[in-house]
Amino acid sequence: MQDIELELNGQRVRLAVSRREHLADALRQRCGLTGTHLGCEHGVCGACTVRVDGAAVRGCLMLAVQADGARVRTIEGEGDDPVMRALQDAFVERNALQCGYCTPGFLLTAAELIALDPDPSRESIRAYLSGNLCRCTGYQAIVDAVELAARRLREAPSTDGRAR
Amino acid sequence: MSHDPGMPSTAGPRARTIGQPSARAEARRFATGTGAYVDDLPVHRLLHAAFLRSPVAHGTIVKLDLAPALRMDGVVAAWDGETLAAHCQPVRGVLAHLPAMQAALQWPLARGRVRWVGEPVAIVVAESRAIAEDAAQSIAFEWADLPPLVDPRAALEADAPRLHPELDSNLMFTATVATANVDQAFARAATVVELALRSERVTAMSLEPRGLLAQWDAAQRRLTVRMGTQVPWMMQAVFANVLGLDCDQVRVVAADTGGSFGSKIHCYGDESAVAVAAMLVGRPLRYVVDRLEAFVSDVHARGHEAIVRAAADADGRLTAFEVDDLCGAGPFSIYPRGSVNESRHVLGLTGACYRATEYRARIRVALQNKAIYGQYRGVGHPLACLFTEAAVDAVARRLGVDPLAFRRRNLVPDDAYPHRAPSGARFERLSLCACLDELARLMDYDRLRSDQRAPSVGREPGVYRGIGLAVFVENSNHSSSNYGRGGAPIASRDGATARLTQGGGIHCAIGLTDSGQGVTTAMAQIAADAIGVPLADVRVFMGDTEHTPVSGGNWGSRGTGISGEALWQAGLALRAQLLEAAAALHACSPEALDLVDGVVQRRDDASSLCTLKALAEAIYFRPERFPPGFRPEPAAQRHYAQTEYDGIYTNGASASWVEVDTRTGFVKVLGHWIVDDCGTVINPLLLDEQLRGAAVQGIGQALFEGCLYGTQGELRNATLADYLVPMAAEMPDIHVGHVATPTATSALGAKGGAEAGVTGALASVVNAINDALLPLDAHVLELPVTPERILRAIGALDRR
Numbered sequence: 001m002q003d004i005e006l007e008l009n010g011q012r013v014r015l016a017v018s019r020r021e022h023l024a025d026a027l028r029q030r031c032g033l034t035g036t037h038l039g040c041e042h043g044v045c046g047a048c049t050v051r052v053d054g055a056a057v058r059g060c061l062m063l064a065v066q067a068d069g070a071r072v073r074t075i076e077g078e079g080d081d082p083v084m085r086a087l088q089d090a091f092v093e094r095n096a097l098q099c100g101y102c103t104p105g106f107l108l109t110a111a112e113l114i115a116l117d118p119d120p121s122r123e124s125i126r127a128y129l130s131g132n133l134c135r136c137t138g139y140q141a142i143v144d145a146v147e148l149a150a151r152r153l154r155e156a157p158s159t160d161g162r163a164r
Numbered sequence: 165m166s167h168d169p170g171m172p173s174t175a176g177p178r179a180r181t182i183g184q185p186s187a188r189a190e191a192r193r194f195a196t197g198t199g200a201y202v203d204d205l206p207v208h209r210l211l212h213a214a215f216l217r218s219p220v221a222h223g224t225i226v227k228l229d230l231a232p233a234l235r236m237d238g239v240v241a242a243w244d245g246e247t248l249a250a251h252c253q254p255v256r257g258v259l260a261h262l263p264a265m266q267a268a269l270q271w272p273l274a275r276g277r278v279r280w281v282g283e284p285v286a287i288v289v290a291e292s293r294a295i296a297e298d299a300a301q302s303i304a305f306e307w308a309d310l311p312p313l314v315d316p317r318a319a320l321e322a323d324a325p326r327l328h329p330e331l332d333s334n335l336m337f338t339a340t341v342a343t344a345n346v347d348q349a350f351a352r353a354a355t356v357v358e359l360a361l362r363s364e365r366v367t368a369m370s371l372e373p374r375g376l377l378a379q380w381d382a383a384q385r386r387l388t389v390r391m392g393t394q395v396p397w398m399m400q401a402v403f404a405n406v407l408g409l410d411c412d413q414v415r416v417v418a419a420d421t422g423g424s425f426g427s428k429i430h431c432y433g434d435e436s437a438v439a440v441a442a443m444l445v446g447r448p449l450r451y452v453v454d455r456l457e458a459f460v461s462d463v464h465a466r467g468h469e470a471i472v473r474a475a476a477d478a479d480g481r482l483t484a485f486e487v488d489d490l491c492g493a494g495p496f497s498i499y500p501r502g503s504v505n506e507s508r509h510v511l512g513l514t515g516a517c518y519r520a521t522e523y524r525a526r527i528r529v530a531l532q533n534k535a536i537y538g539q540y541r542g543v544g545h546p547l548a549c550l551f552t553e554a555a556v557d558a559v560a561r562r563l564g565v566d567p568l569a570f571r572r573r574n575l576v577p578d579d580a581y582p583h584r585a586p587s588g589a590r591f592e593r594l595s596l597c598a599c600l601d602e603l604a605r606l607m608d609y610d611r612l613r614s615d616q617r618a619p620s621v622g623r624e625p626g627v628y629r630g631i632g633l634a635v636f637v638e639n640s641n642h643s644s645s646n647y648g649r650g651g652a653p654i655a656s657r658d659g660a661t662a663r664l665t666q667g668g669g670i671h672c673a674i675g676l677t678d679s680g681q682g683v684t685t686a687m688a689q690i691a692a693d694a695i696g697v698p699l700a701d702v703r704v705f706m707g708d709t710e711h712t713p714v715s716g717g718n719w720g721s722r723g724t725g726i727s728g729e730a731l732w733q734a735g736l737a738l739r740a741q742l743l744e745a746a747a748a749l750h751a752c753s754p755e756a757l758d759l760v761d762g763v764v765q766r767r768d769d770a771s772s773l774c775t776l777k778a779l780a781e782a783i784y785f786r787p788e789r790f791p792p793g794f795r796p797e798p799a800a801q802r803h804y805a806q807t808e809y810d811g812i813y814t815n816g817a818s819a820s821w822v823e824v825d826t827r828t829g830f831v832k833v834l835g836h837w838i839v840d841d842c843g844t845v846i847n848p849l850l851l852d853e854q855l856r857g858a859a860v861q862g863i864g865q866a867l868f869e870g871c872l873y874g875t876q877g878e879l880r881n882a883t884l885a886d887y888l889v890p891m892a893a894e895m896p897d898i899h900v901g902h903v904a905t906p907t908a909t910s911a912l913g914a915k916g917g918a919e920a921g922v923t924g925a926l927a928s929v930v931n932a933i934n935d936a937l938l939p940l941d942a943h944v945l946e947l948p949v950t951p952e953r954i955l956r957a958i959g960a961l962d963r964r
Contacts, residue, residue, distance in 0.1 A: 018294070020294075034203075035196070036197070037372070038203075039373075039884075040455040040884040042883060042885060045371060074197065075196065075197030076196075076198075088195040088196060091191070092188070092191045093187050095187060095850060097194050097195060097680070098857065099372065099422045099424075099679050099680030100195070100199045100420070100422070101194075101370075101371045101372045101422030126893045126895075127893050130891040130892045130893035131891075132892070133889060135369055135370060135371050135425070135889065136371075136423055136680050137857050137860075138853070138858075138861075138895060138898060139890075139891075140856050140898055
């Protein structure tokens with residue numbers, strides 16, 4: 001076991017983790033942050049996507065010990081982020097999720113896209129999200145929802161991003 | 165004013181939310197990461213399981229020594245097939261009404277022999293999953309190789325070794341059907357086509373793998389299993405059978421279920437072993453399949469090869485179809501549904517949308533040393549559609565007739581119902597022609613054709629475009645004709661309870677589950693309209709055998725049509741009871757009252773009498789306000805089973821518009837369209853997303869997906885990096901249209917819609933590719949249609 005210290009969803013946290021433990025397991029099992037899901041555990045499906053020092057990364061491809069000293073945000077810690085709230089609203093309205101297992105990963109990846117490009121085309125949304133696997137929706141509603149959230153954020157950048 | 169329960173979707177006080185694209189309130193849980201899948205549930209004193217699985221397809225167990233595992237720190241217990249057998253019962257996946265079907269007994273863990281790569285051999289229970297996995301790997305397992313029977317054709321050879329010594333052959337099932345004049349029809353035909361089609365095995369690949377949490381309460385001798393499942397009631401009976409308990413000693417609760425698509429409706433040996441082990445260790449025990457295990461332990465599906473023939477007369481009218489289908493369905497028949505249903509759909513539905521009156525079919529299902537085999541969304545319908553529609557296109561091509569016009573000429577007309585297909589399949593009411601017409605309009609067929617034939621403006625040389633059409637039927641609202649009659653413990657009668665809460669809201673309980681389809685919201689809409697309350701006032705509780713009425717569960721597009729009808733009827737009953745109570749309270753006649761948006765009104769002037777909140781307060785807290793002797797009844801329960809047809813068929817049509825790059829063999833899907841008729845539409849937003857999601861699964865099977873086996877029965881691509889599923893960048897926008905032909909067998913009129921999208925997709929994509937390859941006189945009839953197969957078809961690989 002090894003002690004690590006990180007800023008997790010805005011709070012300083014100390015964890016004792018096993019050296020072979022990946023970050024997603026540590027978040028789920030040691031911190032109860034079960035919104036981070038495991039779909040393949042070899043970096044293909046994107047269900048375990050979390051933000052580490054601002055970047056969307058695969059929680060299953062990073063060892064927990066590598067997160068020592070990092071800022072980590074999971075879906076549970078994104079509630080106050082206006083981009084995330086706009087995305088969540090749009091996902092619900094547009095039914096861009098069915099079983100919901102992939103959804104936190106899609107939301108975190110989409111938030112990163114909107115931060116990079118506030119006006120993404122459908123093609124660029126599809127390309128940016130193509131590292132996240134959804135087996136239910138067929139993707140179109142997800143693309144619609146990201147487009148909708150991005151438009152709302154562009155039209156009302158000073159508000160909190162909530163749907164009106 | 166009387167209510168007409170046959171037309172809930174027409175305008176009026178009852179159709180306020182049915183037909184509306186209401187968003188799912190429950191979706192916000194998932195969007196905020198607060199869903200609770202089985203691996204997320206917090207439990208005290210939890211133990212974890214892991215399995216040793218067979219690394220070979222066929223072998224005799226020579227040595228299985230659990231001692232190294234049991235010596236490890238943190239390991240609580242371990243069993244192999246022999247030691248676990250003392251505590252459980254085997255299952256046999258046969259259906260009693262199919263006397264030609266045979267299958268061997270299957271134990272939770274292999275005994276004596278292993279028969280597929282991935283078959284569970286031993287279970288280890290430990291304080292953590294990591295310890296359990298390490299311990300499972302330490303088990304000393306030795307086997308003697310037996311020749312693997314991989315190819316179903318070889319397995320059926322007379323001199324093939326038998327997979328199970330107690331069975332008389334490797335033939336799990338065969339059936340035939342033939343009309344009287346089928347040979348003459350082919351002999352007299354002006355045109356006959358013959359196609360050899362092949363479809364690789366695929367797997368449902370729900371993103372949440374299978375999993376369960378089993379807890380044995382020794383004090384009450386009751387087992388509680390929380391799991392990702394589509395069928396809690398079926399699983400209650402399955403666990404009771406396996407554990408030798410009474411049904412009522414078992415409680416099954418559906419946790420949030422991360423996709424299922426037919427993969428979570430079976431009795432899996434590993435899940436049974438976990439339930440047995442949980443009883444034996446007396447502590448809560450959880451097991452979630454990891455992705456690599458999922459590929460070799462979830463049911464596979466759609467592995468068929470078929471010879472299909474079709475005949476047409478000199479006037480271009482289809483006269484006969486013939487299909488000879490072979491399926492390799494693994495070493496056991498999966499309990500309790502059996503592994504032969506796909507083939508039976510092929511037998512019943514090939515050619516069934518067309519007017520051809522002569523038909524012959526033979527289906528054979530072979531035992532083999534590949535992974536266990538079962539149902540995947542659409543089951544055999546997509547195959548029957550592929551076989552039919554590929555043949556129909558081939559005939560049209562031969563005759564030089566446009567495939568749209570050819571279908572219009574040959575489909576069973578919309579006024580010819582009820583209709584019995586030559587196979588014996590009975591259709592209540594279909595709208596094949598109306599759906600095809602709507603499809604042609606939606607996709608602007610003529611414009612696409614002219615675009616296809618136009619000189620390739622902006623198109624690279626070697627890039628060809630094609631249009632593919634498919635017309636399909638899909639069974640829903642099943643009767644008991646298959647599972648009930650076959651002895652499988654799967655209900656066909658569903659119940660629903662609706663009650664007034666003490667706060668004046670409505671609480672409904674049904675035995676379905678929701679693995680993302682949106683059943684929760686659709687059911688709330690049905691209840692809201694039946695009772696006369698706002699959608700937001702309705703809560704729907706599902707998926708717990710302890711707290712809901714019985715249900716057959718979510719499969720076969722049955723949830724909305726069967727449970728939905730039960731809830732519609734329960735809602736109407738509750739509405740009548742509430743109006744009686746309000747009338748008694750206010751000394752008037754119930755006929756003079758109406759319930760609209762949660763308010764009891766006088767019918768004559770629409771003035772408000774009382775809210776449901778006030779009525780609930782009187783019923784529960786102030787019984788003395790009612791006339792002496794009057795007992796208000798604030799809950800109603802109703803049950804429904806569809807008994808008039810084997811199933812109520814839905815129908816539709818789909819189209820694909822593809823581009824084939826003959827330099828690389830790559831296919832790009834430029835457009836995809838679906839028109840579906842599932843009767844009364846409860847929620848078009850949710851229905852359209854079901855159709856789109858299913859279509860993408862079909863496109864995935866047509867282009868990418870396949871479980872690739874080596875000659876020794878080893879699965880070569882059992883990872884998500886190697887088994888390709890569609891991602892966002894490869895998929896097109898999918899356009900959806902509707903025709904509505906409500907079933908007359910229920911008041912609600914709803915049929916299922918969750919499988920239609922996949923049913924036509926295989927055929928329309930394959931037909932589009934072959935339409936594109938037409939100028940090269942090439943075709944591909946093997947799924948998935950990979951770049952390699954396209955390059956071989958056009959001879960590009962042979963030239964190199």
